[in-house]
Amino acid sequence: MTNDPIINDRAQLLLKTLIERYIQDGQPVGSRILSRESGMNLSPATVRNVMADLEDMGLVKAPHTSAGRVPTVRGYRLFVDNLLTVRPLRGSLIERFRDELYRIDDPEALIDRASNLLSSMTRMAGLVMLPRPGAVQLRHIEFLPLSDNRVLVILVVNDQQVQNRIIHTERSYTSSELQQAANYLNSEFAGHDLEGIRSQVLKHMEEIRDDMHQIMQLAVQMADEVIQTSQSADYVVHGETNLMSYAEMGDMDRMRQLFEALKTKQDILHILDKSIHAEGMQIFIGEESGYAAFGECSVVTSPYKMQDEVVGVLGVIGPTRMAYDQVIPVVDVTAKLLGSLLTSE
Amino acid sequence: MTNDPIINDRAQLLLKTLIERYIQDGQPVGSRILSRESGMNLSPATVRNVMADLEDMGLVKAPHTSAGRVPTVRGYRLFVDNLLTVRPLRGSLIERFRDELYRIDDPEALIDRASNLLSSMTRMAGLVMLPRPGAVQLRHIEFLPLSDNRVLVILVVNDQQVQNRIIHTERSYTSSELQQAANYLNSEFAGHDLEGIRSQVLKHMEEIRDDMHQIMQLAVQMADEVIQTSQSADYVVHGETNLMSYAEMGDMDRMRQLFEALKTKQDILHILDKSIHAEGMQIFIGEESGYAAFGECSVVTSPYKMQDEVVGVLGVIGPTRMAYDQVIPVVDVTAKLLGSLLTSE
DNA sequence: CTTGGCACTCTATGCTGACGAGTGCTAACC
DNA sequence: GGTTAGCACTCGTCAGCATAGAGTGCCAAG
Numbered sequence: 001m002t003n004d005p006i007i008n009d010r011a012q013l014l015l016k017t018l019i020e021r022y023i024q025d026g027q028p029v030g031s032r033i034l035s036r037e038s039g040m041n042l043s044p045a046t047v048r049n050v051m052a053d054l055e056d057m058g059l060v061k062a063p064h065t066s067a068g069r070v071p072t073v074r075g076y077r078l079f080v081d082n083l084l085t086v087r088p089l090r091g092s093l094i095e096r097f098r099d100e101l102y103r104i105d106d107p108e109a110l111i112d113r114a115s116n117l118l119s120s121m122t123r124m125a126g127l128v129m130l131p132r133p134g135a136v137q138l139r140h141i142e143f144l145p146l147s148d149n150r151v152l153v154i155l156v157v158n159d160q161q162v163q164n165r166i167i168h169t170e171r172s173y174t175s176s177e178l179q180q181a182a183n184y185l186n187s188e189f190a191g192h193d194l195e196g197i198r199s200q201v202l203k204h205m206e207e208i209r210d211d212m213h214q215i216m217q218l219a220v221q222m223a224d225e226v227i228q229t230s231q232s233a234d235y236v237v238h239g240e241t242n243l244m245s246y247a248e249m250g251d252m253d254r255m256r257q258l259f260e261a262l263k264t265k266q267d268i269l270h271i272l273d274k275s276i277h278a279e280g281m282q283i284f285i286g287e288e289s290g291y292a293a294f295g296e297c298s299v300v301t302s303p304y305k306m307q308d309e310v311v312g313v314l315g316v317i318g319p320t321r322m323a324y325d326q327v328i329p330v331v332d333v334t335a336k337l338l339g340s341l342l343t344s345e
Numbered sequence: 346m347t348n349d350p351i352i353n354d355r356a357q358l359l360l361k362t363l364i365e366r367y368i369q370d371g372q373p374v375g376s377r378i379l380s381r382e383s384g385m386n387l388s389p390a391t392v393r394n395v396m397a398d399l400e401d402m403g404l405v406k407a408p409h410t411s412a413g414r415v416p417t418v419r420g421y422r423l424f425v426d427n428l429l430t431v432r433p434l435r436g437s438l439i440e441r442f443r444d445e446l447y448r449i450d451d452p453e454a455l456i457d458r459a460s461n462l463l464s465s466m467t468r469m470a471g472l473v474m475l476p477r478p479g480a481v482q483l484r485h486i487e488f489l490p491l492s493d494n495r496v497l498v499i500l501v502v503n504d505q506q507v508q509n510r511i512i513h514t515e516r517s518y519t520s521s522e523l524q525q526a527a528n529y530l531n532s533e534f535a536g537h538d539l540e541g542i543r544s545q546v547l548k549h550m551e552e553i554r555d556d557m558h559q560i561m562q563l564a565v566q567m568a569d570e571v572i573q574t575s576q577s578a579d580y581v582v583h584g585e586t587n588l589m590s591y592a593e594m595g596d597m598d599r600m601r602q603l604f605e606a607l608k609t610k611q612d613i614l615h616i617l618d619k620s621i622h623a624e625g626m627q628i629f630i631g632e633e634s635g636y637a638a639f640g641e642c643s644v645v646t647s648p649y650k651m652q653d654e655v656v657g658v659l660g661v662i663g664p665t666r667m668a669y670d671q672v673i674p675v676v677d678v679t680a681k682l683l684g685s686l687l688t689s690e
Numbered sequence: 691c692t693t694g695g696c697a698c699t700c701t702a703t704g705c706t707g708a709c710g711a712g713t714g715c716t717a718a719c720c
Numbered sequence: 721g722g723t724t725a726g727c728a729c730t731c732g733t734c735a736g737c738a739t740a741g742a743g744t745g746c747c748a749a750g
Contacts, residue, residue: 066712164507244601256589
């Protein structure tokens with residue numbers, strides 16, 4: 001990281017007005033406009049001098065000789081880090097947020113709604129990473145015999161989440177055998193941590209007779225798979241199509257890359273992952289994220305908590321030229337709200 | 346439906362060459378090219394006369410006075426209905442299809458793969474409608490008490506599908522009460538048709554004491570919801586982003602509409618639904634589908650069978666100007682292959 | 691019925707000059 | 721020294737115009 005260039009207050013204010021103006025209407029901003037808009041009673045000529053300095057520092061650039069200036073990625077960076085004044089959301093708006101998310105008791109639906117909310121409030125794409133369950137507690141397990149040596153395992157964890165999976169076995173089991181195994185696991189381990197169960201079952205195995213043995217192995221196998229799938233992260237997107245309306249995405253090819261990335265999820269997850277461990281809000285501007293597909297795009301994220309523990313990340317993705325001052329509080333409030341609603345359940 | 350206009354062989358051949366040529370390179374086709382390409386030794390002037398006739402019949406149109414002709418929707422219609430010569434897929438290609446889908450035993454994964462296959466072979470968007478389960482047979486039901494008067498219902502239908510839902514109750518039930526209800530349902534109704542169970546439970550209700558009664562109501566409520574969700578259709582898409590590369594989609598707005606439709610699923614399902622009852626392959630050209638979002642788009646679909654019974658539809662969606670002669674066999678083979686693989690399980 | 695010929699239309703391309711926006715530089719001013 | 725007005729310069733946009741090329745419609749001859 002290069003340290004922030006040292007620029008005086010006047011230059012800062014001018015950069016700020018320039019970026020605000022550019023965010024507003026997407027046109028390069030010239031010295032005349034800036035001298036009028038900055039509220040500082042400077043002549044355009046003076047502004048031009050300052051601009052030349054800013055350009056030297058790589059904070060703005062001119063698309064061509066006689067156009068106004070446009071912020072660079074570094075410019076945006078300085079802007080969001082030091083210059084941005086975020087107005088808190090109007091109370092009435094917060095009410096609307098609350099109304100939107102209130103009284104949804106299915107966590108999945110809640111997350112879906114939150115993503116939708118982010119998207120519709122910002123008119124960009126909203127995304128919410130699924131909460132990663134901290135400790136997975138076994139609540140109930142059930143085995144059902146299927147044809148062809150297959151067993152359907154149903155597993156209820158953490159009070160409401162139901163997982164199910166088909167497992168191939170070496171021999172076929174009767175209903176009662178499976179029932180027995182399930183009973184054993186339920187009575188012995190209900191309420192316990194799934195990872196703990198695994199090791200315990202392995203320990204118990206030696207004491208149990210052989211064909212039981214095999215069912216236990218199944219259980220362990222099952223537990224493994226469940227732990228794995230609950231740890232592989234995923235997210236929910238809404239409003240990707242909103243992004244199509246932005247002029248800077250005019251390029252179909254770029255658009256396509258972006259959509260591909262959204263669908264593959266790989267890159268996005270990586271970005272989200274970066275910010276799950278960060279304390280508060282994170283902003284990735286343009287290629288800062290490290291992925292070419294996000295050229296001209298910024299991602300604003302915030303982790304959200306469940307019982308004081310960070311369990312996921314949410315945010316929006318939109319053009320670099322987004323209204324950060326409005327997007328930031330929206331993301332912030334949504335994260336807090338989602339957290340408190342998830343906790344209160 | 347207007348009947349097909351009567352056109353002689355020569356006009357047909359010319360229309361055919363015109364459309365084939367237009368499909369190839371997307372440029373309006375002029376009389377000179379046509380006279381050379383048709384292999385009929387006709388002078389451009391003669392071709393022009395024929396073209397004028399075709400234009401009168403609404404089969405082709407000229408984008409402007411001095412451009413070549415371009416097929417209209419009606420032109421395409423006539424083309425695919427009467428003129429198209431479909432070359433069967435090369436055997437080696439069919440092998441590749443088989444390899445791609447072979448040895449996947451999870452039906453969901455199979456469908457996913459089929460959709461992917463359609464998309465990659467045609468370089469357009471592939472979609473596969475999920476098979477609609479014929480009769481939903483109850484296999485196993487389970488109730489688990491949660492906090493706050495809620496009950497988690499787990500329901501296994503048709504051997505492998507697990508449904509689960511949370512239900513709010515008026516009072517709280519103990520584990521054993523719920524266990525009793527589940528036992529009753531399992532012993533009495535396992536293997537039965539879900540819709541049948543509903544009416545039977547209602548009949549039995551009068552004979553059973555009151556608080557049991559309420560649990561039965563739960564069960565009925567549950568059954569209702571399950572029946573509903575298993576009948577609401579859904580589909581899997583792959584390769585939507587491929588569509589972005591087609592020039593005729595240059596318009597972001599149109600693109601956006603299309604993506605919106607793909608995400609909302611409503612319209613697409615309606616189109617797919619139309620063809621589930623049709624005997625063989627269906628082709629919807631442009632706005633024929635009845636939805637504006639599909640302007641400039643065609644949909645090629647084929648139903649697929651499971652044990653000689655149609656259970657779903659698959660197909661591709663792409664620009665009107667697609668290579669029907671290649672797309673059709675791909676869709677056809679995929680449908681047949683998917684059907685046989687689903688059946689053999 | 692077919693064909694060559696011809697006038698016509700329309701698009702695409704490239705060039706021009708006028709215009710406006712904005713810049714950099716310089717010299718004067720406070 | 722910082723600030724400013726003035727000026728020459730650069731560049732993009734746009735309208736206007738001419739040109740070339742593609743393709744048509746129509747007519748008259750074969």
